[in-house]
Amino acid sequence: MGLQKSVSPPNSQAFSVSSLDMPPEGGSGGSKNFDDDGRLKRTGTVWTASAHIITAVIGSGVLSLAWATAQLGWIAGPAVLFLFSFVTYYTSAFLAACYRSGDPLTGKRNYTYMDAVKSNLGGFQVKVCGLVQYLNLFGTAIGYTIGSSVSMMAIGRSNCLHQKGDKNRCRTNSNPYMIAFGITEMILSQIPDFDQLWWLSVLAAVMSFTYSTIGLGLGIAKVAETRKIGGSLTGVKVGTITQTQKVWRSFQALGDMAFAYSYSMILIEIQDTVKSPPSEAKTVKKATFISLVVTTLFYMLCGCFGYAAFGDNSPSNLLTDFGFYNPFWLVDIANAAIVIHLAGAYQVYCQPLFAFIEKYVEKQFPSSHFITKEIEVPLPGFKPYKLNLFRLVWRTVFVILTTVISMLLPFFNDVVGLLGAIGFWPLTVYFPIEMYLVQKGILRWSGKWVCLQILSVACLIVTIAATAGSVAGIVGDLQTYKPFKTTY
Template sequence: MVVESLSPIKNFEIDTYDTDDDGRPRRKGTMVTASAHIITSVIGSGVLSLAWATAQLGWVAGPIVLFGFAAITWYTACLLCDCYRCPGPNFGTRTYNYSGAVKAHLGGMRSKFCGVVQFIYLLGTAIGYTIATPISMAAITRSNCFHKEGHGAGCHTSNNKFVIIFGIIQIFLSQLPDFHNLAFISVVAAVMSFAYSTIGLGLCVATIIKNHNIENTGLIGVKIGEGGLTKSMKVFSVLQAIGDIAFAYSYAPILLEIEDTLKSSPPENEVMKKASMMGIAVTTVFYGLCGLLGYAAFGNEAPGNLLTGFGFYDPFWLVDIANLFVVIHLIGAYQVFIQPTFQIVEEWCKRKWPQNGFIGNEYPVKLCAGIGDFRLNAFRLVWRTTYVAATCVVGMLFPFFNSVLGLLGALAFWPLTLYFPTEMYKKQAGVERFSAAWMRVTVLSVVCLVVSILCAIGSFDGIITSLEKYKPFKFET
């Protein structure tokens, strides 16, 4: 890899033949690439925790909550898809991102609030992936250790070295300029999610056949008194389970950024709705199978993660492969969730300092034959490297951050998934106050607000429990 010339290409100059009508790079996204982005962002390794969530809710409430949030996510996603183009005097103009859509439909103050919530949520998700990926890396080491030393061996290992490896990989990948360059990574990540979910399902079925029964299950899940479970513990576990399922579907914070990668014809909102339907349908099938079959396999003792919580020890090589697929998927998912933050900060800096060469100049870099050229930007290199490094440091410093992420998810779920989409819909469609349509979306928003508050309360319990065992930089499994 060499720099062809020290002469910069100033301010991201782009050949006019390869631009859209607004001067931005021509978009090439399709329903397939958008679906891959959605599946990559939605089907996280959290799919493997749904057996535990089902165990807390039982055979009745578990499926109801799962399919209920699938329907809510699909409905609000359709509302949000229609908000990509501006209403009013600027009708038809692209909004490019979530906060831009809120500004166009609802005004500046709510746009700023949306931007803050979105930034915090995306940052928290990035840190969560920084913690989750090394756990799967370490699980491969532990699986091999269990195979050699026996299932009773501790086989504990520090995850810090895996965080560093993850960070180095992300520093390189984060230099991809924007969402338009992530299609291949998202497709690979989506395939990986199918692969490890399928392996998990296969292992669950094998366990069910081996045990010949599902007696250790119940209509209401784990019962009070079972294993020392108290009433308060039951309440908190149910709230956490509902929160896990609700937030497992959430991709609203990056939906419009994904829609901005689509070609202008056919209309982006129509294609995005089809992609959302495909993504959510595929996700729901895998979520339902993993949750229900995992519960049937392990009953009320279902682990928090089927692969890293060692619901399965053998065949160890298959467990290793599944965890490797999880790692590859989360590497891609991390990029999908941090690109909106990168783009928002970089676009703001370009508007603030349009003549600054450090921010605006790009240098052509010749890559290997057949790959093409790459444009290096000094500000992008420094800023994105710093961001990735910061998420890695926080991940090692606060290894219980997944509990915090649950709280952030609870606080961000309602405004990003319900409030802003329904408010923009009411403004765009001119919905009259107290009409049937107004009542429908308002009641839905209020119900989900209550769910968010309750799940936030449940997350506090997890944070308090984690703080009791907290040791800085002691990230071990």
Template sequence: MEAHPLQPNFEYLDDDGRPRRTGTIWTSSSHIITAVIGSGVLSLAWAIAQLGWIAGPTVMILFSLITLYTSWMLTECYRSGDPLFGKRNYTYVDAVQNILGRYHYTVCALIQYICLCCSATGYSIAAAISMMEIKKTRCLHKSGGKDPCRISSNPYMIGFGVIQIFASQIPEFHETWLLSVVAAIMSFVYSIIGCFLAIYQVAVNGTFKGTVTGGSSGNVSSTEKLWGIFQALGNIAFAYSYSQILIEIQDTIKNPPSEVKTMSKATTLSTIVTTAFYMLCGCMGYAAFGEQAPGNLLTGFSSYNPSWVIDLANATIVIHLVGTYQVYAQPVYAFVEKWAAKRWPKTKVNFRVFGGYNLNLFRLVWRTLFVIIATFVAMVIPFFNDVLGFIGAIGFWPLTVYYPVEMYILQKKVPKWSRKWIWLKIISLVCFIVSVFAALGSIASIVVDLKKYRPFVTDY
């Protein structure tokens, strides 16, 4: 019997009335891998250089295990109550609100949006560095390495900001899917190029550089070395930050089997693949440059021949960051615009432009203002590793550890003061301490760098 044309066909709907989900372990794993492997991978060689050959890989493995463990717990929070038939939580903050309450939802949303806004600044810096490297590579090869090729970052940040002003007019998050696909492909391209260039450099050197204890090159005090270690922790944390989109990915998975089983397998597979990739890039980058490992791995190959390989890698970074910027900024746009719609519900702000396209005046002004502010902050604090470390530090503990642990305890009714309850609390406390030190290290590095830097004037 066919369904009435005006009635929903329940054969194609899930239990919540939405179109039937079709995601599998493979699609979920690919979503996670492409979301995680981003510009953060470029800072891992520098991070390992601060920690050394023993502590560097060890810390990276520990972060991967903690992320995997808390991700398993977070998958249990996709449905409130019954794991098979309970109410679905479509987003991370939905899960926090439905399980922990309105107060925690407000705090979680605040932290999440701060991280998203900071990410926009960080990506503006990273894009400018890559565009500068293309210019610097051309300059070095033209002069035979005689010209130091000092380049100002300001024009490149402004140029990237102009691109984002246009890209920001994409109305909604789901309409950025094409940018996301292109960005994911680009992230793999430049990461693989960076990894192979590091392997090539090791072959040229004929030896593995680096030390057991690590540390920055040059004359640095023990205090500066300590801040560098703390900042490195933040950089590694940033590279593993994907928990805030895990629930959204889980919401694409079909049932049966249960979403929890599929997502647990997907997080395990993707974490193994990502960690192996990170270890290869980070360790080979450190082996290639030792204590002089650059904050952005690709900046260490400016004089490499053929130069088009470096140019290609940096160009793919810029393309990747155009899409990634929008993926991280769209939730912020949506939040402010929903608030504005509730605040002024009767205000008409649409008008027609070329081709009958409806342009929203508030969206145009607000999103343009957001990009301008993010670009301005990036020009004032253009320190790639410092910003990445700070974002990773403030976001890792609350979003990757604290809320998954607290929701899991409440969902599973873990008895207070039981062995498991104590174990989970210890993990949360240790990660909180690490995040605090990582944040302090990044802030200290920003303060130190600002003493040497003249905003809008200093070249690189």
């Protein structure tokens, strides 16, 4: 990780051009085909960046928001959700400004989150950032594998329940579904670079709106049918659950909400796909604002209407824990949309990790044909596909590993909460704030410095509480779970 300075960005491409096509020495941008750093021109816009962010943000975490709101109640639930949105936007603006060092239009580019930390903070913090970021990306891949299998199982169960109406006869094992998802990701993982995923992000964004809208519509229909608004000001009451369970569940709800806004770890990588002028920071700030306004509106509606429909009995996953049974075909469509979305989101999150490992290994073994050689595979009607053997092997092994771990720990809600808790403070709050303080030269103990540190410490406390709650949930699940055998 200490060699990150020499690592190329995720959207760097292997290409061969003649000297006539190359930009002038120094990468000043003398060719219409190249940017100021000598790389192929970036083509991303506010809308492609928004699609990437929405794909990353509106994920399966939206389905646990009704449960999370139920743990906190009508006052704290929406308030905490809004606060997470505000903090994420506020610190994302700091992070976007770190893409270039110096001038926002001509300064040195920082291609990855770690590059930005290295340029602004340096030292040991770079390694800490890399460890947290890539572990979180790895964990997110596990969470999305679990989420997709849960939705695939839900499709089978809803059809079974529609035909048989017997929950015991419709129990199933998640392992075959996880394996199917893993095979799909093995294929998609061979897409070489992050900037080639725009079509997958657009498709995934459309799918995320599809299932969120269906979940919202079913919640509204449920409230209209019963003409009752469930829930209470303080959430699930002690007596229904113990005082200890109330505390742990409330903490876990914080982790679920944090996970729902988790995307800062890939924001710089998304920004590296954006064209300029205007400055990439301006474009990404606008894309972040658009994305978070849309997602917060969806989150508020889905979380609140789900809680209104089911009250304290809100399921941990609105569409797969059978908060809704009918119309079964509409629930099936929603779950199919979740699977398609998670297939794309898996790639959006994993491509930065893929790129880091591949560039690091290439740096260590530059003369290895296994690592560096690309074989052109002809594809009828398309450009030849450039097959790299190391990429084929390593990415396949990565997908297999995440799939096996998912099969060992298939606890959707607890894993979602843990991932949100672990990544929220360091990647969304701490590093962006510390880099902003360095960039702007804000003096220690000044008013702004103190306010930002208070915000950072408050978010750290939330992260610690959410981590504790999620770990307690996983420990509880493991007491009754048998690896590879438990059915749902």
